[in-house]
Amino acid sequence: MAFLKRRKASKAMEESPKQKEDEQPKVKTKTGPVTAKHVIFLIGGIMPIFLGFLTSLYFATLHENDLWFSTIQEVEQEISFRTECGLYYSYYKQMLQAPTIIQGLKELLYDNKTESRRTINLLKRMNIYQEVFLSILYRILPLQNYLEPVFFYLYTVFGLQALYVISIYITSWLLSDTWMSGALAAIWYILNRIDTTRVEFTIPLRENWSLPFFSLQIMAITYYLRPQLKPLHPRLLFTLIMASTFLFCITWQFNQFILLIQALALFSLDCFDMVPTSKVTSLYLVHVAALLLVWILQFNNSMLLGSLVLSFILAALIVRHLQRNLKSGTFGLRVLKLLLHLTVVFSLTVLINNTSKRILGLESDEHIFKFLKAKFGFGATRDFDAKLYLCEEAFGLLPYDTFQRLMHTLIFPSYLLALVITVSIAGTVAIRNLSCSSCSTQSQSTSIKEENMIMLRPDMAYNLIHNVLFGLLALSTMRMKYLWTSHMCVFASAVICSNHLWSLSLKAVRLYSPQWVGVMRFTIPIIIFIYFYHEFWPKIMIELSDLREFYDPDTVELMNWIKLKTSKDAVFAGSMQLLAGVKLCTGRTITNHPHYEDKRLRERTKQIYQIYSRRSPAEVYSILRLYGTDYILLEDSICYERRHSRGCRLRDLLDSTNGHVMDGPGANDPDLEVSPYPRFCDEIKSNDPSYTTFFSRVFRNKTFHVYKLKKKKDVPY
Secondary structure (H helix, E strand, O other): OHHHHHHHHHHHHHOOHHHHHHHHHHHHHOHHHHHHHHHHHHHHHHHHHHHHHHHHHHHHHHHHHHHOOOOOOHHHHHHOOOOHHHHHHHHHHHHHHOOOHHHHHHHHHOEOOOOOOOOEOHHHHOOOHHHHHHHHHHHHOOOOOOOOHHHHHHHHHHHHHHHHHHHHHHHHHHHHOOHHHHHHHHHHHHHOHHHHOOOOOOOOOHHHHHHHHHHHHHHHHHHHOOOOOOOOHHHHHHHHHHHHHHHHHHOOOOHHHHHHHHHHHHHHHHHOOOOOHHHHHHHHHHHHHHHHHHHHHOOOOHHHHOOHHHHHHHHHHHHHHHOOOOOOOOHHHHHHHHHHHHHHHHHHHHHHHHHHHHHHOOOOOHHHHHHHHHHOOOOOOOOHHHHHHHOOHHHOOOOHHHHHHHHHOOHHHHHHHHHHHHHHHHHHHHHHHHOOOOOOOHHHHHHHHHHHHHHOOHHHHHHHHHHHHHHHHHHHOHHHHHHHHHHHHHHHHHHHOOHHHHHHHHHHOOOOOHHHHHHHHHHHHHHHHHHHHHHHHHHHHHHHHOOOOOOOHHHHHHHHHHHHHOOOOOEEEOOHHHHHHHHHHHOOEEOOOOOOOOHHHHHHHHHHHHHHOOOOHHHHHHHHHHOOOOEEEEEHHHHOOOOOOOOOOHHHHHHHHHOEOOOOOOOOOOOOEOOOOOOHHHHHHHOOHHHHOOEEEEEEOOOEEEEEEOOHHHOOO
């Protein structure tokens, strides 16, 4: 190389003045192309903002069209925030109704309405800082006369979708070096909205707040892992990564499990020398710092300190420090060292995690591990909490119809093509990195690593492993598909439009030429865009003109009755989902709720649910009184449930947990016994004296039955 440089320098010195003059016009002609590049870059920079705004408007319009949200009464608007969504929104409403911001914060810190006869710190237990921040913002900004609180909340969440799409767009652009890739990724995200997001119908859900920040973090990490950054860029990117990771963690209680998968992706890349070790360590430290900061803000929430991701990062750093010669030796020796490294890291992770949980007395997430153990076939279980998850479709395997929808939009075949290309290259790079037996010197080893980084850049390698791991998670648990499918849009579009990867692919099949690369890189996305316009544009227009209206008169009647006919201090028991709505719509005290990350709450919920089991009225009455219940809300849809198959109906879960034979034809475990009592939720409607002694019916409609518990002094024992 030095010889070539000297030769070029001497040749330049020998050039005549005339030759230099002849070259002057060539410098002038460069002005045109540079200007064209600036115009293209400007278009590419405006496009994500436009697509982000379009996505927000599209989702907001669909939400409005589906419910006619702006015209229905307040109670109907609030009922539309079903299950845990209603619970989270109730704290936003509570903060706005408080006399002052300080008083509102005190009510959250010392809450005794979310779990009757128990004072809890909501900021510690739940990820509701976003509701607190938004309520404070609404109070201090001059918005009250122009915008209702509910619409401020809605527009904020839909606005975050713009951030989501912008991040997806830029990530794909960074990977492919063309903004056409970003546009394709964004449009794929919109067209596959059924499988990429739930924001349209579950607005306050935690993932709708956190995933835009996670996408922003992935974008920043992608840029951070690019080689040859300018000196100032790593600092700015590191700040953005830290901020986005923190915002992601503070807004979703499942942050630790997502970060664990991200840490595993970084660990894999580090083991195969695909990403600089120093950058992996920096990202590990970001994870730790973000989780510790959230731990502080959540008043020392022990669930974070006992998380697997912290244990894993600590184990990985310790073992790497002790095993410094991991990346040296022949191919066979390096493979053996790597296997030993993996064994030690994972063993130490389990040891650290179990030790920390014992020290902290942590039991908040044990139900998740029971569920995972049963899900992957490590023994059958009758555990109520584990079965509750196992029987939910959202926690089952990814259904086949998902792939049918993804095939229709062409993203899945494109993704498979991208996966085959990048996995082939990654496999080659990994083997080359491990087999350095031919590297006689350090400079040779460094040269091979540099060549491998050119074959598969660190940012593309990270996105590949990240996508594969989240794909495996999505295949096993349907609810987690939104992490995979949104990034699938990024990855597939980036590979399809990548100049570098098309060059390598065409060279592999001996069809390489710059012209062919250009044709493949731009023709395929243009064909896909034409297909989108022909296939989906008419359907979108029909969809946007489809007007519906919210209709749930039975629930509206129930909520209005509770507000008008019951004391403000009354305590209600019932299903988690319904009680979340009661808390939001009426402000009454409830016994249990859908936020399930607390052992005492899980035990309480199982006890409250005995209203759907085969227990005596005296037993049920005693349980309900233990939690200060004044009214029970019975739902026919649960008492006579047909949605789930036998064994997964709520009444079946309760029967098997209580040791009772389940309803209906079918096999039962041999140790189950026939209960001496009929089903409570059904028999109480008969007005039998054994029930009327303890309960009196005060309200009913086609869906709900409300019974008031008689006072102890009126109950003969």
